[in-house]
Amino acid sequence: MSDTEKKAIDPITLAVLAGRMEQIADEMDATLFRSAFNPIIAEAHDASHGLYHAQTGDTLVQGKSGLPIFVGVMAFAVKTVIEKAARDGDLADGDVYMFNDAHLGGTHLSDMRLVRPFFYDGELFCYLASVGHWHDVGGAVPGNYNPTATEVFQEAFVLPPVKVARAGVLQQDIVDIVLRNTRLPQSALGDFNGQMNALDLGVKRLDALLAEYGAQTIDAALTALGDRAETLLRAEVSALPDGRWEAVDYLDNDGISDKPLPIRVALEIKGDRLSIDFTGSAPTAAGPINISEGTAIACVYVAIKHIFPSLPANAGVMRPIDITIPKGSVLAAEFPSPTGGYTETILRMIDVIFSAASQAAPDRVVANAYGTINALSIAGHRADGRRWVMFSFYGGGHGGTPEGDGLNHGNAPISTATIPPAEILEAAYPVMFSQWALRPDSAGAGRHRGGMGAIYEIELLEESAEAFLFGERGRFPPKGVAGGANAALNRFSYEQDDGMHTPRLDSKIVGVKLKRGQRVRLETPGGGGYGPPSERDPQAVARDVRLGLVSAEKADADYGKAWRGAAA
16 A cells, blocks of 8 residues: 555544554453453453554554553564564464563563464454463462572573464464463463453454455554654654753662662653663663563653653654663663563663653653562462462552642552452452551652552461562662652561561562461552642641641651641
8 A cells, every 4th residue: 555545544534443443452451351360360450452563563552451561562572473473484364372481572471472463365464462461380489570580490481482373273282381380270271261362352353343444444544543643752752842861760689689770761852852761770680670672662662651641552652762772781681581570670760761751841740659569479288288379469659740649559650450459369369468558658748749658468377378579669769759759668577486577688588488377568668759848738738647648747857847737
């Protein structure tokens, strides 16, 4: 199709087709969420689906319910499949590729990717892809967040891109290999079937859409949507002042060496182009806080989407952005460097981008969120010998904003996932939440304070178990912006016969032995504050003290005593 023909699509048809294609991805999301066996997908929605370009792998459309970090990352996964298919020369309708290799597809080994070519009238039109966080994929630590790993083989079973279906025929031997390498084969099989069904649905819906409108019209719409995304970002960037702004923040440690690791960024605007340079960030780490270059690029997309929320979710957004990821850094790790804790590193990348952008456009940026998912696993055997693994992530406060206070007890800004409810976790595992509450005094002060972090206290109901934690922000608190104050640090403690203990590395530990009745306790950070605390309305401070969110002592220290008159 010529460029002239592609530009000829009218705005009304384009809007209708954009909605229809987004609905396809949304339905794929919903299909997996409703059929997955593990609560990380079924309840927390740690998964994503989308449509990807047939030649480049670029993101064309992504569902609204999927994780934003997967928008860019899955493009790298699809590109990997495109390259493999070109080498092998055997791509066929009904093929499905399956893999979890984080250095090829991004994120970490827990995220299982299924990629399927979509053919129409015998021609390759695009790719469909599904990714979901499986409950357990082998490795040394149940749940796969191993803070002591020094290579990927200690984190999980590594599956390169292989055809799990050939021309529509399931390759049972591949499925058998994967199920043999998980502690929870029934859960894994349920998640696999859910992802396969989501891809089937996507094919069915695309067949109907192309039959109704024709391949040329849909192709023209996809091209137009990418071009419009590029135009929108150029306009947004042009509205900001030219200049260069820098920021740095730190990861506590890598789980192996007790040394902080810097994440640095320089953000530069020239006209309608944006440059984001991470030169000066820490070198590849021994422990599992490394990420692949593809993951780093995808993380930039997530940060940009936060700063410019009206942008659509496709690859056109990235065209006006120049990204520099230094080779040999923690942000561009090579196989077999461990990547299990990728979530912590991309959260810090978003934090430094926000901190730099706040200097250029403070009215568009929020303060740092709590900055760690606190990946906590508790695992053991039931009285009848059945193995159980409770893996979940936990919430905290979001940063204060130009319009108001930060969100209390939200999920990490890398995702639209939800925190699994206590009732679901208690029903599925032999644990009891003895506390699930907001954490007082955890938010950064400001004209608009940050949101409150949370306190989670979990008691073991089974005879024995082991606990593992991979967290961050135990030493470097979430930062405020535009004069706002920092939030509280992350805290983890666990009970032993002689009382409560804390980890040597603050937020990372493996193999904590628990007995029936013993507890683990997470106290998560709040969000950073926005604007000078001296500008906060005394009535708002008095309300926070009255509700128990801020103690009177901390209110005095952060805001002075003017609030006491407002409380009278």
